[in-house]
Amino acid sequence: MPSSSMNSTPGEVHHVVALEQFAPEAAVELAAAADKGGFAGTVVADRFQPWLPSQGNASFAWTVLGAIGQQTTGMVTASAVPGYRMHPATVAQASATLSALYPDRHRLILSAGDAIDEHIVGQYWPEASERAARLFEAAEVIRKLFSASAKGNDTRHSGPQFRLESSRLWTMPASPPLMQVWAGGPMTARRAGRTLDGIVVQAGPKERLATLLNAFREGRREAGRSATSTQTVVHAQLSWAPTDGEAMAQALRDWPMAGLRFPRGDIRSPFDVDQLARSVTADDIRARIPISSDPEVHRTYLQSFFDLGFDAVHVHNVGFLTQGEWIEIAGREILPKLVK
Template sequence: MVKIGYHISHEQFSPKDLLAYTQIAAKSGFGLITSSDHFHPWSESNSHSGFAWSWLGAAMQAVDLEFGIVTSPAPRYHPAIIAQAVATLNQMFANRLWIAAGSGQAMNENISGVRWPDKATRNSRLEESVAIMRRLWNGEEVTAHGHIKVVAARLYTLPTAKPKVFGAALSEQTAAWLAPWSDGIITVNHPDEKLQKVVAAFQAGNPAGEMAIKVQVSYAENLKTAEQLAWEGWKNNILGGEIQAELSHPKHFDEAARFVRKEDMKQHVLISTQPAAYIDMIKKYIAMGFTKITLHNVNRDQENFLQMMRQEVLPTFSHH
């Protein structure tokens, strides 16, 4: 079953506003809410950084939808704490939450004072973290002495069903690596040729795994405004996965994005005033095998975007 989702960006809006948008999204016909989990935002200006886990308790009580959160289980958190948070939410809310586990970004994880390691170490740490969380969800007492240290940890409140763990991947190499240990993959909208390689790499290692995609879009009533708002709201986020993992402070992103041009945004963001463009995009990703397609309107105007989706786009997919 295909679910079309609305993405909650804690880096861009206050938790209070995001709760209101979630309630509008639920009434508009969205079937899924996905959330980011940051300590720092992407920019110094016009930004927020609410705590996603507090927010999820309120949001899951407010609307009866499926939720997904993109998170890094270590080192800012200990994976046992994430396992406990997920178990608690899924015990209260009928297993409506899944997580997408990533290897992290320096801008969030550096606050812990732990040296930021290379990608291979981060990947190894992530795989260990997921294994620890799954053992805890099984009710096991867990002790581990790898990258992650755990001593006699056990959850006494278990989730109602085994939570799904998706792996976050921006490249075909990462997609191939995470396929064997994940329940699914989450990626973002790349050019079609690159995206097809990411999909093929994942499916080769996990043919039955679920596939989710977060699509950056910018909707406004005229194209120039949509382009301008996309550039203002999201230019710091198109610098490339490796750079984005290594920069350690919002001001570094502001500095790095000084030379991003408005026309550069089109490779990374669907910028359109036409509902048909959003319908075609969703159909394309359904045809590629994605069952969770989340739209992230990267500009400030969420109300008009949600209204357009309710009136013009989501009715097309109500039978899914």
């Protein structure tokens, strides 16, 4: 861990509430506890189905985020998928409304999505390259709506994937929310640097993360964009519990997807994920996320992302039963020691 200095600032860490795991009221309670515990905000993903049948939940993210905003003071971040279940204009409207309710407290993350959620509307599920193209065109539609609506103007769009007739967002905050994109590779990260406000990347090997971070920065430089208007984020999963054995047991039981050896973006049913996850071993999990009862192990893990140069971390403790204890431990023994 870098030594504290006058130039050090607290690491910005947000608490991920997995709506697959918790009923809406429980999600709101956890967000309120994390807010009091020192987390910078709450992150929620818009899902239609859980990954596993045993998780048993998949509430509507925008409704839950509205309730979370009422019970917290930090950021309320939505990870949304534009272009399948929801047209980009609808995502823009939901995000603008949340920003109007909670000025300067909302951020929007855009994702290319997973078939398990998006195939339900019966559209053709495209290959990864086409999903990326759709993602950036959707971001363009949302950006147009934010920009024009903030000025009281209409806008329109006609592109390969989406059409938008002359329209505006009638409920619009004074300034649009920060808009980031999930980046799975250097091309996506670089393009995001040229056109969007930031990236979110899945935690992984340091070399891969450094490559994505540098690609984003290169894109930003190519477009002549200021670093002050962007944010880079790592989405990090871990398993903390009172004992190491419990930490491993909950990871295997509650979030075995972390140990899958292949992407799961094309899987369509929670029951299929459940079958595939039965092959996941403790070694698979241990190779991908930290499993420990020791807060110092997790502090070191989270600090490594700030040391690489990322601005923030979204952290998800994968256990269902240990969330309250984790929030308390993190607030007391981890968050105060993280610097960037």
